[in-house]
Amino acid sequence: MKAVFAGLFLTTFMASTTAYAADAATDIAAIPSGEWLALPGDVLRKRLNLPQRCGEFDAAAQAGVARAQTVMSSAILNRVCGTYSVEVGEDLARKAHASGDLRALVLQGNILALKGDKAGAYRIYSSPRLAQVPIAMSAIATAAYWGEGRTVDRQLAREYWANAAALGDFSAMTQLAWMIMSDPIGKRDLNRAEQLFSRSARNGHLEGMASYGSVLVSGAFGESRKAEGIGLLRQAADLGNARGTSELGRVLIYGLGMAKDIPQGLALMKKGGDLGDRGALNELGIIYRDGVIVSRDRTLAVSYFQRAAKAGDPWAYRNLHHEYGRATASPEERAQAMIMLEKAVALGDREALNDMGVAYELGKLVPTSLGTAFDYYRRAAAQGSVSGHVNLARMYDFGIHVARNPAAAESEYKLAIAAGSPTAAKSLSDMRQRLASEAQAARALPATTQRSAGLSGPPNAYDIRAALMREWATAVLGPMAQVNYDQGFTSNGFWNTGMHSAYAVANPTCSAQGKGLYRCTYKLWVTNTVYVFGSPMKSPGKAGVTETATFNVQGGVWRSPSARSVALAHARQSAAMQRSTGDDERTRRENQKRFYCPGNGANPLDTQAFC
Structure with a gap:
């Protein structure tokens, strides 16, 4: 095998690789199988003290230790050890799997996804051999949530993340916590969400640290805990986590719990985007589109939206829809506007369903169809879109396409109010005033x-x-x-x-x-x-x-x-x-x-x- 670290270590260090390889093999063997197949890669690397011990694990990998080959494959692909190389990482994962390591099989799926073969990756994750492997279950959930290699199924994603979390997968704990946070306010179990975030972060999962930090900074668990959240974001960013880096940038841009530093914040958000945070890329597009924080630059905004969309961000597809649908957009862009929105819908974005309803109600880029608009609003509301509830209520309120139904309108308005919509509260008050006015006119x-x-x-x-x-x-x-x-x-x-x-x-x-x-x-x-x-x-x-x-x-x-x-x-x-x-x-x-x-x-x- 070609040495992964040729030229990186001193001769005296390399002379002792046999002893180090034995130590590395012993440490890997000591990890229980359940943890080996459940721990996220960053937690595993931290437990094995990487990158400090990269040389030892490289030597163990060269000696044919399957788990060491898996570790080194993951470390190279995540730029923790050596020079980034998909080919070297794939070769190591293939050899580890041939030696019977199921974790390496999951890693092969990750590599296929990295190379753009999402369907091939999903076939690996869902293979019978990985049916009870937590990291594979978590990968299936991610694929179902984002529609990567299969159709979007958010309920299936939730079930798989819950099962993987129960088996000790910290990545699944983080994602399940996010799903709980997105539940309607009346059904949101904040205590459960915080337990999951906290456990993931405490055990060194970088995505868990970044996620917990961002939620703390938002004030969801109390305004007094923002400093704690900033500390977690700094830790995750210092360790190279994309979300932690971009979220720390957001804190600096908007002055969330600390003094504003817009130039430094933008630099961190751009770094997070370059590291793979598609949400950061989309937010950069919004920043340059709106021109509030920086000078407006539509070309740069669209470029960021395109990068985020290519990475699979549904919100970015919606933003491209709005940009391409502007009256000032080029004919080529306007021809793509509805295609962008359809892609967001295909990715399971509930707000895209609402935007579809708006397009058909107003006849914007598509023929006017109140029936189609009503159906999209109803679908958006069923998936928890606040705007969907408000628009569905408005159609019942004013009798648009359907018979006027104040009771149904009030029900939809109240669901939106429960989710924190001031627009719904105002609209419900207006509707009640109108009903009273009508009754007064009828009594006259x-x-x-x-x-x-x-x-x-x-x-x-x-x-x-x-x-x-x-x-x-x-x-x-x-x-x-x-x-x-x-x-x-x-x-x-x-x-x-x-x-x-x-x-x-x-x-x-x-x-x-x-x-x-x-x-x-x-x-x-x-x-x-x-x-x-x-x-x-x-x-x-x-x-x-x-x-x-x-x-x-x-x-x-x-x-x-x-x-x-x-x-x-x-x-x-x-x-x-x-x-x-x-x-x-x-x-x-x-x-x-x-x-x-x-x-x-x-x-x-x-x-x-x-x-």
């Missing part, structure tokens, strides 16, 4: 709730109310109008603006004007509410006002040509209110133009009202 005068017997005679109160609502909806909402005549209200549910109107009509008297045209006088009660970015405003309403308008049957329903101009005037009033409120004028105008102005399939009346 009992409106006729039955349609007239036919369409040949004069319209009754119900028909007049429905006709007025149709004109209001057409003028204000265009093709997105959601009208429920039996409930006496009309509304829309755009994510950035919403409008709601409750109607009551009474005491109509009508006279025929010829050719199915009727002129009617009636009393009208209207309660209108306009929503801009979730904030409700009362627009001009009416309380028992006597009005006169003409009505006839068009397309099998009652319409009111003379009420059309009144409705359009109301639309303009509402638009003026929207334009005059809020503190982000630029964002509001951009959103209004995007959804309401020519070139975006806008209704002509929308164009007059909003552009």
Whole structure:
């Protein structure tokens, strides 16, 4: 075998390798089989005092000791001993496996994954010989979680990590703790998560140290423990852990528990990304995209997103979707925008499901389909997406695609509130106010709730109310109008603006004007509410006002040509209110133009009202 460390050691040191090899072989043999097949590589290397004893274990590997060959393969591939070489690491792992070491078989799977053959790696991890090997179980869980070599299955990942953790695998303990931390707030067992993080970190697992440190710095286990978390991050970073390095950089960038040092923080985050932390690469993309901490650099931001996505980060795919979907993006980028989002969905990202819903609801890069949007929101909510719960609640709240269902909306809003969403809390409060407003309008005068017997005679109160609502909806909402005549209200549910109107009509008297045209006088009660970015405003309403308008049957329903101009005037009033409120004028105008102005399939009346 080619000596891995030729030229690295003094002649006097090399002369004694036989004795050192014997010592190394003895130390390896002393490790119980259960621990040998459960300990993460960094813990094992620490127990064997690497890199200080690299020479001894290299000599033992050359002498044919299978476990030493496995150790050296892992040490070379992790840049702990010697010169990094996939070929040398693979050769050592193959020889160790041939000698019967199951840990080396798992390592061969890791090498295949490193070379890009995720499916081949998964076949090794799931082989019957490794069925009860903790490090293989943990590898299966990782593959199932990220969809590497197989389909995404988060529940299967959780089960395998739980089983591996029970058998003493510290890597599995760390990952299981993260899954617990991502549970909905009401179901989150913080004590269990901390026990797992702590045990993994105490036993020298670098990923456990970095993870525990980052959670402590976040304040999840108490604001007073941030210094403890920073200490763990420093330890992990000093030992070359990617997450520990980038998380320490984040602490310095944002001043989390210590003074800010943005240049040093960025340097550490970039180092962590280079060491393999895909989350750090994605965050660097966000930093350069937003231009708050550093000067905005879209080219560099996209480059970081691409690197993170290539490494399998679903959030990076979502960020690429948003970047490529911008109006200023190149045609080539826009063609890739939905592909990026689909890849995030394939990786099991619940927020990508929500973003899919937004795309189909607004018709952004795909044809508008409220049914498809509803299905994506429902899937996102089922997987715990807070945004998914909020958007699903909004569709129930305003009756978008489905029948209006305040009870279902309240249930979804409450689930989002339990997860800490202030938007959901505000939306639930607004919905309750609207329901109370509708009830008050209904009590003002009992409106006729039955349609007239036919369409040949004069319209009754119900028909007049429905006709007025149709004109209001057409003028204000265009093709997105959601009208429920039996409930006496009309509304829309755009994510950035919403409008709601409750109607009551009474005491109509009508006279025929010829050719199915009727002129009617009636009393009208209207309660209108306009929503801009979730904030409700009362627009001009009416309380028992006597009005006169003409009505006839068009397309099998009652319409009111003379009420059309009144409705359009109301639309303009509402638009003026929207334009005059809020503190982000630029964002509001951009959103209004995007959804309401020519070139975006806008209704002509929308164009007059909003552009």
